[in-house]
Amino acid sequence: MTPESNPILIGSQRVRVELIDRPIDRRPLSDFIRDPDTGAQAWFEGVTRRMTGSQQTDRLEYEAFTPMATRQLQELAAQAMDAFSLTAVAITHRLGVVPIGEASILIGCSAAHRKGPLAALPWLMDQIKADVAIWKREHFAGGQSQWVHPQ
Amino acid sequence: MTPESNPILIGSQRVRVELIDRPIDRRPLSDFIRDPDTGAQAWFEGVTRRMTGSQQTDRLEYEAFTPMATRQLQELAAQAMDAFSLTAVAITHRLGVVPIGEASILIGCSAAHRKGPLAALPWLMDQIKADVAIWKREHFAGGQSQWVHPQ
Amino acid sequence: MNCQVLLFAAARDLANSERIDVEVPPPVTAAAVLDGLGRQVPRLLPLLPACRLAVDQAFVPADFPVSAGSELALIPPVSGG
């Protein structure tokens, strides 16, 4: 299942959220958060990792309850805008197969000063990993696979 | 004064530092920190901001004591590698005139997990702003200019 | 009350279905819906304690009263990012 949603912009809030089933292109996010009155941009990119300890991953596969995940990401982005005095936030999560070395999520945010965006990224990632309706299936090099259920 | 140094890679440490007098290209930093056994990349970009309160900036101009600044950035990057369990760190600082909306500094770091790179960025920026031998001259829209001396 | 519940990821695989109809006796709370799912598809039982119920795309507490016509979704432990 690889649902897809176009980027959703929330009114006057500079928030852009999308779930896509193709490689993530940094450009539209960068264009969105860029602003001559900001002095800082911070970015986080989550990537499919090959080795975890001695275990080799072949690929990850992501699935979402797309309307719920989109709404949750919008709410988290809007909360981050307020809590960290951001100018703009863009979040793109990829669904479907994500090969080794490719990005599953890209978050960019901008603000006048550096502290807000740098603090927003870990907060957003913690919230996303705890609550957003997206699931990852890990396919191992040996051919087995399993849904990842963090503790 | 727009000295320039080629990127300096430190032995087996995956650290890349450069001071350049042209626009910063993200690609070589991205290529440097990319690694199939990392799962997270975090980036910080400092940009020339137009407005500070009601005061309008025309451009910033950076100058460095290049050999000292390069050495300091290398040491900070190496410390961040250890302190935050990073796989790679790349730091590029631009010197000379940096127009509105263009980057004066770009830092990228990668690691197996997200917490290290996300914690390394604010630490590196705090250290750089406190100690690294680089100075910024602010040219205002009105024509005046001054060296920026943070409190 | 008849409740249709959307299933995802591990829950969908266990039930071998993207949605399940569950008959839930009143009072129809979120907890009662989860209980009904376990009765109807026992293979879900090991996973259910780690799951949350989303009503109209928002997480709800165990005692949340579920109305007819709400969209219900069983949310296994998430792992996005």
Next chain:
Amino acid sequence: MNCQVLLFAAARDLANSERIDVEVPPPVTAAAVLDGLGRQVPRLLPLLPACRLAVDQAFVPADFPVSAGSELALIPPVSGG
């Protein structure tokens, strides 16, 4: 001892020079070099309390003994990033 000191940014502008030779009486500490700079270029005096001395490209404490042949640099408050 004759000490050559590199100047940067605001300090260079105030002194109108990229380097200054200062005669420093013994004991030649970092603090003594900074004192000598203030005597030689009084226009530096308002800036000096905010400056640090770098010896061979590393910051040193006030009582650091400066050797002949070391590279000295006056470092005004930095503002990179």
